[in-house]
Amino acid sequence: MSTEDQDKPLFSELPEWADVVPIPQYETDAPIAPILYSVEYKDATDYFRAIVKAGERSARVLQLTQELIRLNPAHYTAWQYRYETLLSLSSSLEAELKLTNSLTFKYLKTYQVWHHRRLLITHLRTPLPELPFLNRCLALDAKNYHTWSYRQWLLSHFIDDEDLWKGEIDFVENTIADDVRNNSAWHHRFFVVFGCGVREGEEDRARVIKRELIFTKQNISLAPNNPSAWNYLRGILDHNNLPYSLLTQFVKPYTVPLNPNAVDIVDLENPPPVKGAELPCVYAIEFLADINEKAGDKESLLKAVELWKSLANEHDTIRRKYWEHRVRDALQSPASA
Amino acid sequence: MALISRIKRLVVEILSILHDFFWARFAKLGPQRLPPPQESSPRDVTARHKKMEEIRLPSLNRPGHAAHAKRCLSALPDSKTDLDASRLALAFYNIGILDLLDILNDGTTLPQWQRDGWIEWLWAQQTHGEDGSGFRPSPFMVHNPPGSETKYSNYDTPHIIMTYTALLALALLRDDFSRLDRPGLIKFLRACQREDGSFTTTPKDGESDLRTLYCAFAISAMLDDWSGIDVGHAKAFIASCRTYEGGYGQEPFCEALGGTTYTALASLYLAPPSPGSDPLTTAEKNQTVRWLVNNQASSGGFAGRTGKSADSCYCFWCGAALKILDMSHLIETKALASFLSECQFKFGGIAKCQDEHPDPYHTYLSIAALCMYPPSPLWEEEKPESWKFPVLDPLLNARVETAEWARRYISGK
Numbered sequence: 001m002s003t004e005d006q007d008k009p010l011f012s013e014l015p016e017w018a019d020v021v022p023i024p025q026y027e028t029d030a031p032i033a034p035i036l037y038s039v040e041y042k043d044a045t046d047y048f049r050a051i052v053k054a055g056e057r058s059a060r061v062l063q064l065t066q067e068l069i070r071l072n073p074a075h076y077t078a079w080q081y082r083y084e085t086l087l088s089l090s091s092s093l094e095a096e097l098k099l100t101n102s103l104t105f106k107y108l109k110t111y112q113v114w115h116h117r118r119l120l121i122t123h124l125r126t127p128l129p130e131l132p133f134l135n136r137c138l139a140l141d142a143k144n145y146h147t148w149s150y151r152q153w154l155l156s157h158f159i160d161d162e163d164l165w166k167g168e169i170d171f172v173e174n175t176i177a178d179d180v181r182n183n184s185a186w187h188h189r190f191f192v193v194f195g196c197g198v199r200e201g202e203e204d205r206a207r208v209i210k211r212e213l214i215f216t217k218q219n220i221s222l223a224p225n226n227p228s229a230w231n232y233l234r235g236i237l238d239h240n241n242l243p244y245s246l247l248t249q250f251v252k253p254y255t256v257p258l259n260p261n262a263v264d265i266v267d268l269e270n271p272p273p274v275k276g277a278e279l280p281c282v283y284a285i286e287f288l289a290d291i292n293e294k295a296g297d298k299e300s301l302l303k304a305v306e307l308w309k310s311l312a313n314e315h316d317t318i319r320r321k322y323w324e325h326r327v328r329d330a331l332q333s334p335a336s337a
Numbered sequence: 338m339a340l341i342s343r344i345k346r347l348v349v350e351i352l353s354i355l356h357d358f359f360w361a362r363f364a365k366l367g368p369q370r371l372p373p374p375q376e377s378s379p380r381d382v383t384a385r386h387k388k389m390e391e392i393r394l395p396s397l398n399r400p401g402h403a404a405h406a407k408r409c410l411s412a413l414p415d416s417k418t419d420l421d422a423s424r425l426a427l428a429f430y431n432i433g434i435l436d437l438l439d440i441l442n443d444g445t446t447l448p449q450w451q452r453d454g455w456i457e458w459l460w461a462q463q464t465h466g467e468d469g470s471g472f473r474p475s476p477f478m479v480h481n482p483p484g485s486e487t488k489y490s491n492y493d494t495p496h497i498i499m500t501y502t503a504l505l506a507l508a509l510l511r512d513d514f515s516r517l518d519r520p521g522l523i524k525f526l527r528a529c530q531r532e533d534g535s536f537t538t539t540p541k542d543g544e545s546d547l548r549t550l551y552c553a554f555a556i557s558a559m560l561d562d563w564s565g566i567d568v569g570h571a572k573a574f575i576a577s578c579r580t581y582e583g584g585y586g587q588e589p590f591c592e593a594l595g596g597t598t599y600t601a602l603a604s605l606y607l608a609p610p611s612p613g614s615d616p617l618t619t620a621e622k623n624q625t626v627r628w629l630v631n632n633q634a635s636s637g638g639f640a641g642r643t644g645k646s647a648d649s650c651y652c653f654w655c656g657a658a659l660k661i662l663d664m665s666h667l668i669e670t671k672a673l674a675s676f677l678s679e680c681q682f683k684f685g686g687i688a689k690c691q692d693e694h695p696d697p698y699h700t701y702l703s704i705a706a707l708c709m710y711p712p713s714p715l716w717e718e719e720k721p722e723s724w725k726f727p728v729l730d731p732l733l734n735a736r737v738e739t740a741e742w743a744r745r746y747i748s749g750k
């Protein structure tokens with residue numbers, strides 16, 4: 001217990017709560033996994049049950065629920081009752097949002113704090129200041145699932161708010177630059193570019209696809225063994241019904257050991273692997289095998305089988321059974337006949 | 338000899354109680370004491386990974402894990418207060434651990450009075466009201482003894498996740514479900530479904546996502562009655578959570594995640610089959626399998642998202658998803674068991690990864706993963722018999738005998 005806790009009087013010691021008769025929790029004789037509650041938690045919940053039973057909506061209810069949430073941020077009824085009380089008292093939801101900010105930082109992984117936030121913003125309809133707030137959350141934990149889900153909810157909920165959306169590509173560009181292996185950022189990029197409507201200035205889809213392909217290939221050239229970038233590359237092609245064979249020329253240098261004599265060339269379409277890259281790259285071999293499998297002729301299929309076998313036996317042995325399954329699967333298909 | 342081993346066991350028991358005590362003190366410093374480990378691509382360490390045939394498993398500490406579960410069932414320190422509103426799930430995990438370790442229904446290990454006490458506590462959480470019947474997480478908002486004819490208010494309603502875990506926990510204890518309010522349960526499911534096809538945690542409030550949707554599907558499957566939910570609508574919600582990677586996010590637009598991919602697939606395969614159409618197209622299935630197997634790191638453990646580190650619970654979520662898709666033969670079982678063996682805590686219980694503290698959630702899911710993927714071959718292991726497990730039903734997440742009991746007695750048919 002911190003000294004802060006010890007200095008705080010119990011609700012049962014406060015004169016302004018003297019009119020309330022606390023209600024203890026009912027428990028059976030042989031409970032499962034009983035929690036040995038602290039004195040503070042038992043005190044707060046005893047008063048909370050009494051308040052809820054009486055249906056009281058007052059300023060002191062806000063004080064009580066705030067304390068209860070501090071003791072147990074997953075107490076979803078405390079959050080629910082608090083929100084309803086805020087509405088019935090016409091309390092300032094802006095002030096509540098401010099308070100929720102500090103609770104969000106503290107309980108980044110608690111469902112309830114994010115749910116409360118959604119309720120507040122749905123009511124307030126002020127999404128724009130949420131973005132800098134979320135950036136601060138991501139600075140604490142760049143892969144926090146709740147933070148990203150909330151950002152995606154916010155953007156999709158206010159889908160027509162151009163101001164809200166206009167900086168999102170730049171934001172995600174920076175996030176990927178900070179950590180090229182952050183899959184949450186790659187996923188977010190897909191959501192922004194392909195997953196949630198077409199924004200102003202993005203109507204020329206051919207141009208957008210080209211931009212995304214160049215962006216992804218460049219990131220692969222700098223860090224070839226990054227599954228997030230390869231998944232994104234596949235995502236672009238699948239989503240737009242484009243054949244993987246478009247990228248044959250790009251992929252090939254990544255499927256063989258690094259050529260130490262390669263000269264530096266600037267080729268936006270087919271950026272070569274960076275110096276010192278660990279090659280061959282498993283994801284590139286897989287990609288090339290997929291291209292060969294799709295080609296449909298026997299010779300290409302045998303090439304695909306050869307690539308899968310190299311993954312199974314040498315480059316990706318933890319997935320040996322998966323690659324062998326790909327071989328079997330392909331050889332059973334009509335193309336192999 | 339017997340005396341020595343008894344003393345040994347006692348010492349371990351005392352040490353683990355001491356451990357729990359200190360853990361409870363330290364846990365107060367906050368759950369995130371350690372900085373997150375440096376993430377690296379699972380494949381960057383391929384070269385370092387052990388050759389499959391060189392893996393020798395230590396023994397699985399079955400007595401330690403059972404003792405950990407029993408301790409949690411008997412009491413939790415106040416540092417676990419944040420579990421107050423999900424105690425029933427905790428009950429399910431801990432009783433489930435005993436079932437998977439084969440000591441729940443062997444007729445000798447647990448005294449009858451203990452089982453009866455647990456059953457009474459579980460039924461005491463069933464509650465009735467205008468939005469139907471179901472189970473609460475715990476009596477955390479309750480002040481009346483059960484059976485007193487009061488209906489719930491808006492603040493102590495049933496909870497859909499707790500209702501699913503309560504039904505399974507009672508099936509674990511081989512209850513006959515004569516006290517189950519089946520029509521009330523159907524009404525409750527109806528009250529929780531939203532316009533977009535998803536389900537809220539409670540009829541009045543709460544978040545809605547694929548976890549809660551799975552609970553509604555599992556409850557309907559156990560009841561063998563789908564009249565409580567609009568299946569078509571719910572399936573459309575599942576489809577809207579699918580991502581370009583081939584997994585499913587927790588709700589529309591979210592990143593693919595192991596746990597919610599399991600709940601999506603289990604729901605699709607629990608639902609009554611629609612004639613002439615598979616739950617997934619061949620292309621979708623291939624893409625999902627690819628994503629799932631790619632989550633297995635070279636350590637043998639599974640990550641929950643692309644590029645994250647392995648975590649024991651995802652050995653279940655991703656492993657069960659592959660099992661549902663009939664692709665369990667693609668997994669290196671020995672590497673998986675090796676990873677999980679390293680997550681074992683010295684004094685019992687299994688953690689999310691090495692050098693972390695254990696908890697019932699990761700312990701249950703790790704053992705459940707081993708039930709689907711028992712390591713083989715076992716040839717030079719010290720205690721091969723510690724790695725033998727019952728068969729698991731991946732759709733309901735319980736051993737086959739328990740899942741069969743649930744389907745038979747909960748449906749009442």
Ligand SMILES: [Zn+2]
Nearest residue numbers: 648650651689
């Ligand atoms: Zn985990």
